[in-house]
Amino acid sequence: MNHIRSILKYAVLYGCIIIxxxxxxxxxxxxxxxxxxxxxxxxxxxxxxxxxxxQGIRGFFQNAIEQKSLGDTRFPRVTVxxxxxxxxxxxxxxxxPAFILSIVLGVLKGxxxxxxxxxxxxxxGNGLTWLFQSIPDFFIIVCVIWSVTFLVxxxxxxxQETSYSFLLPTLLVLIYPLAYTARIxxxxxANEDGQYYIQVARSKGFTKKRVxxxxxxxxxxxxxxxxxxxxxxxxxxxxxxxxxxxxxQGMAYRLFSALGYHYSFEKGVELxxxxxxxxxxxxxxxxxxxxxxxxxxxxxxKGLRVL
Amino acid sequence: MNKYLLNGLxxxxxxxxxxxxxxxLPFIDHELNGERIVFPExxxxxxAPFPPSEDFLLGSDREGRDMLSLIIMGAKDTxxxxxLIVLIRYAVAxxxxxxGTSNKGFFPWLLRWWNQLFSGFPVIISAALxxxxxxxxxxxxxLVLVILIxxxxxxxxxxxxxxxxxxxxxxxxxxxxxxxxGVKPGKMIAHYYLPNLLPDxxxxxxxxxxxxxxLIGQLAILNIFIxxxxxxxxxxxxxxxxxxLDWASLIxxxxxxxxxxxxxxxxxxLAIVIGAFTFNLLGEGLRKHFNRHLPS
Numbered sequence: 065m066n067h068i069r070s071i072l073k074y075a076v077l078y079g080c081i082i083i084x085x086x087x088x089x090x091x092x093x094x095x096x097x098x099x100x101x102x103x104x105x106x107x108x109x110x111x112x113x114x115x116x117x118x119q120g121i122r123g124f125f126q127n128a129i130e131q132k133s134l135g136d137t138r139f140p141r142v143t144v145x146x147x148x149x150x151x152x153x154x155x156x157x158x159x160x161p162a163f164i165l166s167i168v169l170g171v172l173k174g175x176x177x178x179x180x181x182x183x184x185x186x187x188x189g190n191g192l193t194w195l196f197q198s199i200p201d202f203f204i205i206v207c208v209i210w211s212v213t214f215l216v217x218x219x220x221x222x223x224q225e226t227s228y229s230f231l232l233p234t235l236l237v238l239i240y241p242l243a244y245t246a247r248i249x250x251x252x253x254a255n256e257d258g259q260y261y262i263q264v265a266r267s268k269g270f271t272k273k274r275v276x277x278x279x280x281x282x283x284x285x286x287x288x289x290x291x292x293x294x295x296x297x298x299x300x301x302x303x304x305x306x307x308x309x310x311x312x313q314g315m316a317y318r319l320f321s322a323l324g325y326h327y328s329f330e331k332g333v334e335l336x337x338x339x340x341x342x343x344x345x346x347x348x349x350x351x352x353x354x355x356x357x358x359x360x361x362x363x364x365x366k367g368l369r370v371l
Numbered sequence: 372m373n374k375y376l377l378n379g380l381x382x383x384x385x386x387x388x389x390x391x392x393x394x395x396l397p398f399i400d401h402e403l404n405g406e407r408i409v410f411p412e413x414x415x416x417x418x419a420p421f422p423p424s425e426d427f428l429l430g431s432d433r434e435g436r437d438m439l440s441l442i443i444m445g446a447k448d449t450x451x452x453x454x455l456i457v458l459i460r461y462a463v464a465x466x467x468x469x470x471g472t473s474n475k476g477f478f479p480w481l482l483r484w485w486n487q488l489f490s491g492f493p494v495i496i497s498a499a500l501x502x503x504x505x506x507x508x509x510x511x512x513x514l515v516l517v518i519l520i521x522x523x524x525x526x527x528x529x530x531x532x533x534x535x536x537x538x539x540x541x542x543x544x545x546x547x548x549x550x551x552x553g554v555k556p557g558k559m560i561a562h563y564y565l566p567n568l569l570p571d572x573x574x575x576x577x578x579x580x581x582x583x584x585x586l587i588g589q590l591a592i593l594n595i596f597i598x599x600x601x602x603x604x605x606x607x608x609x610x611x612x613x614x615x616l617d618w619a620s621l622i623x624x625x626x627x628x629x630x631x632x633x634x635x636x637x638x639x640x641l642a643i644v645i646g647a648f649t650f651n652l653l654g655e656g657l658r659k660h661f662n663r664h665l666p667s
Contacts, residue, residue, distance in 0.1 A: 080484075081491035093505045112506065198651035200585040202592050203644045210633065293490070301493040305592055319496070320593060325503040343500070347492070354491060 074358070078351060085347045089340040090120045093324070124341065135341030137322075144345040147318065152349055155303065155314035157230045158237055159353065163299055165234075166241035170295075171288065173242065174249020175276060193250070196243035201298075202305045205236045209309060233314075236306040241298040248291050252284035285368055292361035293354055300350060319346040373663070376656025382649040390450060393443040423634055438621075438634060442642050445616035449646065452518070452587065452597065452617055457580045459522035460529055465572060467526070468533025469560060472541050482534055485527030495589050497524055502595050517597050521586065525579070532575060533568065540567050570661035577654035581647045588643040591619035618642045 092112065127135055134144040177193055196204070212232065253276070256262065261283075265275045300316070307317040324338025431437055471478035489497055501507070501520055510516055540546060540563070549563050587597065597617065621639035 077487055078491070081488060084488060085492075088500055088504075091504055091506070194655070198581065198648050199644055200588050200640075200647055202585075202589055203640050206636070206640065297490065297493050301495050301589070304493065304495055305589060308593055320499065323499065323503045325499075325508075325595065350496070351491060 074355075078355065081351060082348065085351075086121070086124070086344055089343045089347070090117070090124060092116050092120060093338050093340075124344075134345045137339050137342055138337040144339075144342050147342055148315070148345050148349065151313060151315045151318045152346075154230075154312070155307070155316060158233045158312075158314065159299065159303065162234050162237045162241070163296065163357070166238050166245055166295060166299065167292075169238075170242045170245025171249050171281075173246035174253065174288075175281060177246060177250040178253040179273075179276060193243050193246045196239060197247055201240040201302045202309075204239055205302070205306050205309060208232075208236055229312075233303075233306050233310060233312050236310075237299055237302045240302050241295045244298050245288070245291075245295055249284065249288055252287040253280055255287075256280050256283055282368065286365070289361040289365050292357045296354055296357035300353070315346050315349060319343060322346065373656055373659050375652055376660050379649060379653035379656040382645070382652060386446070386450075386646070386649055389443055390446040393446060396443070438638050441616065441621055442618065442638060445618050445621060445639075446642075448617040449584070449587075449619070449642075453580055453584050453646075456518055456522045456583050457576060459519065460526055460579065461572070461576060463523065464526045464530035465533050465568075467530040469537055469564065471530075471534040472537040472564070474534070474538040479534055479538075482527055482530040486531045487527070489524050489527055494524060494586060495593075498586065498590060499593060499595055502590070514597060521583065525582075529575065529579065533572065536568060536571060537564055540564055570657075574654050574658045574661065577650045577657065581650035581654065584643055584647045584650065587617070587619040588622065588640065588647075591622040596620055618646075 124135065127133060136143055137147050173193065262275060262280060265279050266272070270278075303314070304316040304320070306312065307314045308320060311317070319342075322339040322342040324336055326336050467478055467482055471482060473479075492500075498521060502517060507513060507516055507520075546559075546563055549559060554563070590597075597619065618639040622636045622643075
């Protein structure tokens with residue numbers, strides 16, 4: 065009964081997120097810039113009418129029901145689904161390995177931090193994890209890109225034509241979620257300090273390492289698994305930055321271009337061909353990934369039989 | 372010895388000096404007048420951006436303005452922006468959290484939904500989605516609206532933290548004792564709740580400041596600016612002029628400049644990193660300071 069209740073609760077929650085996404089994406093964007101005061105000051109005339117807003121939303125749902133499609137893109141005869149088919153797999157190639165790796169390596173790093181945290185002069189322990197968490201992810205990404213391009217230009221890591229083109233983005237996207245996982249792991253482990261079950265296990269003669277991995281980590285997993293969606297969020301943030309900076313043609317990159325926001329040094333900010341339907345499409349994929357992360361967390365919890 | 376706190380305070384001191392005394396230093400160019408083309412003595416023509424050299428310690432931007440001066444003059448704008456966003460966020464979130472002390476009724480419900488609705492997407496994506504809407508893009512008070520939006524997006528998360536904690540405090544026996552002896556609600560909040568809430572609120576305040584400065588940097592990488600002016604130039608059409616000197620707006624063109632003139636995005640980014648790092652250091656140091664009575 066409890067399971068059904070929590071599933072229902074999340075269904076309502078994700079439903080609300082999807083509705084909010086559709087409502088924001090479909091806000092009408094028509095408006096005109098005009099010059100006033102002797103052509104010196106620009107004024108943007110934007111008149112919002114509830115009618116055109118409602119009409120837009122109605123049109124979107126009508127199209128979804130009748131054509132079984134989310135809508136069209138800025139290119140002729142290319143639907144949102146076609147674009148998703150093209151861009152989403154490239155990003156999934158990064159997200160899925162990065163997500164699994166950041167959890168596995170993050171937990172191992174967290175255990176390492178916990179076991180070696182007290183030692184002096186330990187440069188790769190807690191301090192390093194904390195440092196990686198305090199530095200903005202974009203700076204780490206930019207630094208890695210620079211060192212790769214300036215130091216080993218022959219490796220062509222930035223190219224998208226090589227078979228290993230997804231390696232660099234995966235690595236870049238991985239760093240920040242890994243540090244985050246390591247930090248929550250070591251905190252969760254430290255919170256168990258002084259519990260009786262640990263003393264009992266130690267008194268039976270198990271080694272410290274065995275007690276950490278077999279006893280404490282199992283309990284700490286409960287806390288770590290509740291953070292699965294946060295890890296996914298950190299991963300997507302890094303993905304957005306990494307794809308944009310590398311020009312990697314994945315879904316985060318496409319999402320940004322679908323916003324229609326364009327900046328150039330010469331002309332400044334422009335709004336060109338926004339594709340609200342595509343924004344909704346990619347937004348839905350992001351929400352699906354969040355749900356997957358949550359389901360994965362619940363599944364691991366069940367598999368480990370931690371309550 | 373609380374190394375985090377000491378280092379954090381030291382960094383804050385340096386940043387304060389740079390922010391307030393920096394603009395008066397002799398080698399800083401207040402006017403920020405740049406020349407795009409210079410004619411060096413040895414002959415030839417130099418075209419901006421100039422790489423780091425004796426004249427330009429950190430190089431110059433595409434307008435020929437000194438990067439070091441730009442960063443130091445922009446420090447005030449940057450910190451004003453960050454502190455304002457976090458202050459508004461806490462001014463809304465803390466009262467909402469306190470109103471939800473009973474853990475029942477409207478306010479805890481509101482905070483939970485607010486938090487969950489915005490945690491469905493990364494903050495950077497929700498912010499980009501909202502800030503790129505045309506009514507906001509060309510609004511005459513864009514700066515104010517952007518500050519409000521960035522502040523309000525995460526009110527749910529902060530408010531929920533406060534709410535959970537004040538609910539925990541309300542279960543403690545000293546609070547019950549206060550109720551029994553008839554302490555009035557106003558005094559209850561001032562003398563019973565706030566002293567216990569404040570340490571965590573202060574610690575979270577600084578880690579939120581670090582998050583905000585990172586978010587502004589991320590938005591800048593995507594070229595989404597906090598504020599700009601639109602004006603009409605005859606013959607050229609509509610032009611956009613960046614009106615703020617904050618560090619984030621100096622990063623623009625990061626993708627293009629990354630290979631041609633790496634010093635333009637690099638040094639403002641480094642400034643943002645130092646800013647975020649200082650806030651984090653201070654937050655961690657204060658956490659250790661407030662928890663010093665607990666066994667580590």
